[in-house]
Amino acid sequence: MQDQKTATLTAIFSEVLQNLAFMFNDDDDGEVIVGEVWLETEMGYRGPRGGNLRFRCSRDFSILLAANLLGTDPESVDSPARANDAVKEFMNIVCGQLITALHGTEEAFDLTIPELRELQEAPDLSVTRDAQSSTLCVQGHRLQLVYVPE
Amino acid sequence: MSSNVLIVDDSTTIRQMVKRTMKMAGLNIDEVYEASNGIEALAQLNDHEVAVMVVDINMPTMNGIQLLTRMKDNVRLKDIPIVIASTEGSQQRIDQMAHFGAYGYVRKPFQPEQLRDLLKPLLGVVDNAGSEDGDVDGNLF
Numbered sequence: 017m018q019d020q021k022t023a024t025l026t027a028i029f030s031e032v033l034q035n036l037a038f039m040f041n042d043d044d045d046g047e048v049i050v051g052e053v054w055l056e057t058e059m060g061y062r063g064p065r066g067g068n069l070r071f072r073c074s075r076d077f078s079i080l081l082a083a084n085l086l087g088t089d090p091e092s093v094d095s096p097a098r099a100n101d102a103v104k105e106f107m108n109i110v111c112g113q114l115i116t117a118l119h120g121t122e123e124a125f126d127l128t129i130p131e132l133r134e135l136q137e138a139p140d141l142s143v144t145r146d147a148q149s150s151t152l153c154v155q156g157h158r159l160q161l162v163y164v165p166e
Numbered sequence: 167m168s169s170n171v172l173i174v175d176d177s178t179t180i181r182q183m184v185k186r187t188m189k190m191a192g193l194n195i196d197e198v199y200e201a202s203n204g205i206e207a208l209a210q211l212n213d214h215e216v217a218v219m220v221v222d223i224n225m226p227t228m229n230g231i232q233l234l235t236r237m238k239d240n241v242r243l244k245d246i247p248i249v250i251a252s253t254e255g256s257q258q259r260i261d262q263m264a265h266f267g268a269y270g271y272v273r274k275p276f277q278p279e280q281l282r283d284l285l286k287p288l289l290g291v292v293d294n295a296g297s298e299d300g301d302v303d304g305n306l307f
Contacts, residue, residue, distance in 0.1 A: 105179050108224065109253045109275055111253065112252070112253025115255070116256070125256065127254070
């Protein structure tokens with residue numbers, strides 16, 4: 017069951033990146049870009065059932081994501097706030113898609129507002145016990161999405 | 167009659183994406199106003215005449231449901247067409263928004279054509295940027 021949920025998580029993670037930002041999971045094991053600043057964004061949903069999502073990425077990736085969403089160059093993403101906003105909206109959309117995939121479309125859920133913080137050190141991207149997680153490599157940047165059901 | 171549009175979303179990224187979509191679609195728009203929550207939206211509506219609104223649901227301070235509820239009770243605002251652009255996909259939520267008078271619903275991440283096809287009948291177009299592949303007839307929700 018956990019494998020199935022992890023597969024669902026990975027599918028949604030990849031699909032939203034593709035459909036929203038035209039970003040694709042790297043097929044080959046190329047060089048991984050190590051970001052200096054890491055971000056962690058959390059949000060959840062409440063209702064007939066509940067769950068929490070945590071997304072980790074580097075500051076460099078957040079700038080790429082914002083640029084792709086806005087259809088502009090990364091150099092034009094001139095403030096961390098703009099990049100943070102793109103990450104939070106990405107999380108919002110992933111959460112909405114995940115709810116539908118896991119719980120169907122019959123019942124309504126309330127989503128919390130995404131909260132983003134800078135991490136003091138690079139995170140451990142290994143799989144967490146009691147949580148489903150998906151780690152992707154996109155344009156050389158490692159990203160991790162963790163789902164913790166309530 | 168103005169063709170002003172008000173975009174209500176707490177994400178500046180989404181507001182920019184919606185503005186870009188409307189511009190690319192060649193929709194007949196005078197001014198685009200922005201608000202990051204329901205309270206700001208009501209302030210904008212107090213200051214400006216608005217023909218169409220694009221509204222998110224999940225926002226801080228005053229969310230989309232609360233905004234539509236307030237607008238429904240206001241004689242001056244209750245007939246403004248509202249297109250919901252939200253991450254939420256539950257039928258219960260979509261029905262709720264229709265009950266509050268929303269004109270249409272587009273789920274994020276949406277294709278530019280989906281938003282364009284919802285807004286086109288409300289705003290019209292100023293050039294040949296018409297719909298080739300959209301489907302909105304009787305299927306606004």
